Amino acid sequence: MDFAEKHNKANGFTKSKYIRGYFKKYSLNYILGIIALLIVDIAQTRVPIIVGEVIDGIEQQSIELSAIRSAIILLFTIAGIMYAGRMVWRYFIYGTGRSIERDIRNDMFAHLEKMSAKYYQKHSPGEVMAYMTNDLEAVRLALAHGILTLFDVIALGTITLFNMVTEIDPLLTLAAVVPLMLIAVTVRFAGKEMFSRFAKRQEAFATLSDFVQENLSGIKVIKSFVQEDKFIDAFKKENRNNYEKNIKLMKLQSIMHPFMQLISGLALAVTIGYGGYLTITAKISLGEFTAFIAYLGMLVWPMIAIGITINIFSRGAASLSRIEDILNEPVEIKDNENTSVVDRIEGHIKFDSLNYKYPDTDNYVLQNISFEVRKGQTLGIIGRTGSGKTTLTNLLLRIFDPDKGSIYIDGTDILNIPLNLLRKSIGYVPQDNFLFSETIANNIDFGLRESNIDKIRASAEQAVVHDNIAEFKDGYNTVVGEKGVSLSGGQKQRISIARALIKEPDILILDDSVSAVDTDTEERILRYLKELRSDKTNIIIAHRISTIQDSDLIIVLDEGKITESGTHEELLKNKGLYHSIYEKQLLEKMLNEQE
The missing domain is CATH 1.20.1560.10 (ABC transporter type 1, transmembrane domain)
Known part of the structure; x- marks a missing residue:
């Protein structure tokens, strides 16, 4: 045979x-x-x-x-x-x-x-x-x-x-x-x-x-x-x-x-x-x-x-x-042999001459980015679509790895900070506001997994979404469906914010995360953030100047470069891109009020 x-x-x-x-x-x-x-x-x-x-x-x-x-x-x-x-x-x-x-x-x-x-x-x-x-x-x-x-x-x-x-x-x-x-x-x-x-x-x-x-x-x-x-x-x-x-x-x-x-x-x-x-x-x-x-x-x-x-x-x-x-696909984003022994993150962020281009491309999406945000400060980022705002936060989260010696947290290169600690210490609210096919409570509790309803409710109140949730028949036990299909855009944004806040992160990143809510709700959310997170670092990316005008530092990105930086008042005096955006949005607001 x-x-x-x-x-x-x-x-x-x-x-x-x-x-x-x-x-x-x-x-x-x-x-x-x-x-x-x-x-x-x-x-x-x-x-x-x-x-x-x-x-x-x-x-x-x-x-x-x-x-x-x-x-x-x-x-x-x-x-x-x-x-x-x-x-x-x-x-x-x-x-x-x-x-x-x-x-x-x-x-x-x-x-x-x-x-x-x-x-x-x-x-x-x-x-x-x-x-x-x-x-x-x-x-x-x-x-x-x-x-x-x-x-x-x-x-x-x-x-x-x-x-x-x-x-x-x-x-x-x-x-x-x-x-x-x-x-x-x-x-x-x-x-x-x-x-x-x-x-x-x-x-x-x-x-x-x-x-x-x-x-x-x-x-x-x-x-x-x-x-x-x-x-x-x-x-x-x-x-x-x-x-x-x-x-x-x-x-x-x-x-x-x-x-x-x-x-x-x-x-x-x-x-x-x-x-x-x-x-x-x-x-x-x-x-x-x-x-x-x-x-x-x-x-x-x-x-x-x-x-x-x-x-x-x-x-x-x-x-x-x-x-x-x-x-056999190699894990690209991981701890390396130089990983430091770090117990916690305070939130002092420094970008030092950062240049970045995506893999398999030749064009830099970020060039010569340098700024510093101290613990307890709020950084506002604004710029035209495609200027590199989200890429900046992705590098801070190590969704993509920056070059060595270009981003520091508390004086330590983020490539040497334990990846698990880095991401646990950052509360991130992305643009797409992805929600799981779970209850609202489980979506908010996603980062803690403690099932503490008091904490869940408190974070929902801080995100100004508690009243909306209370109106649902099943309240916090409402199943939102795949990607939050049963919720409005504003509700998904605020639940995503609550999910980040419940972690009480040392660094909070809001990536255009209040764009779908009205200005009154936006003001309430920002007021809560200012009161509750006065001793922690906040990064707010927005298209509306009203969202970031109270920030300690505002940077304006254009074509991957920082074209302006300073406070709201300082940037208005510069008569640059920031001032142009401000004037345009002010005019739009006046026209809307007249209607």
Whole structure:
């Protein structure tokens, strides 16, 4: 029997250091499962011999009734052993496959949580979800059903051939096995094509998954622009591509499986012809002929299983390669060997000649940025769209890493501050105000996870959203839906502010976070911030000058550069961009009041 291709596929799968680690971890489970499998295979290969001996005894009228009863009892015993053995190997082999699937999914999620924003610019959520579902399922099948069929093919095939040669007739065995070898030859050449087609099918599924995820997330935009028909057509195209890749794989499978059955039928025809001749000429007995046909039936499964095993390991290897691409992706934003021992952050921030350009680009989005904010001060940042305001905060949070020696907190380079401490010490309210499909209370309590309703309510009051929440039927237990779909823009902004305030962070960053609320609400929020956070550092990014005019320091960004800095009064005197923005907004306010 030629197991070369089967072994190559298995070895190609198990040579992965990552998977070998799991084989080592669950080695006892696999050993117990394989032992149970061997016991089942040994037991079932005794059945044809027992049946053949009974048939010979009946034909020759040399068997007694007690011997038949003993044979029946022995067959029942073997059936019981096989039943118990199959339960054991299912539990240990299939159960271990599920355990490894769980562990790999945990590893993938933990690693994805560490990935930087750069990674998610290249890999969409839908693509990643396909890896964690379809691809992981293929790996689990290889680690469970693939392992099972691998050892079953070897054990059952070897034992069956041994019995056919030693117990019955070597020449008859050779005549019957030669046609079956065509199965092994066929699957040897079909394996690579199977691997390629399965990989393309997985890629098509990932693309389809990404398309669905993105379009459902943007369903409001699609509806508001009346683009449903366009996206339905686009979905049909992606779905058609996924369908075609599946059909190409199924075509190869539909050719292989009937071919294997054809060869099995040919082997049976040879057995009946040559075996019948040997029986008639009394070279083998009728019982031995019957046992041989039973053995041939057992041998067909290992031959067919060679193809199944190659199929499973081909799929598993293709999917494992995609999964390991994720797991091998280096973590870009992390602590380094120079990380300082810092217990807490006070909030003294200094930018020193910061220059930054995004990865894979040549243009600097921030140039020669230098300013200083002391603990207890409020920094206001204003500028045109695309001037680099959000990038500035992303660098402070180490969403992206700045150059060494360009940003300091309390005199320590932020690259040397423990990343966990840095982010815990900063309360960040981003522009998009992302909320989870949770209750309002859990969204506000996201940074603490203390479930302290008094703290939750207090932070909601500081963010001037408590009264709105109280009007909901379920109050703080209201589930907001994905991305806060059931809330208004202003409510989402204020809940996001409450989520940041409940942490009582040493540094608070509001990135255009009151743009969707009215001016009266904005003034109340800013007043609370001034009263409650007078001894802590605040950074407020805004488009409205009214939001930042009371800041201790205001910087004006334009095309990635600080063009002006100072207090509100100082900047008005400069008659620069800040003054221009102020005059424009003042005029807009007057016009609105006249309406």
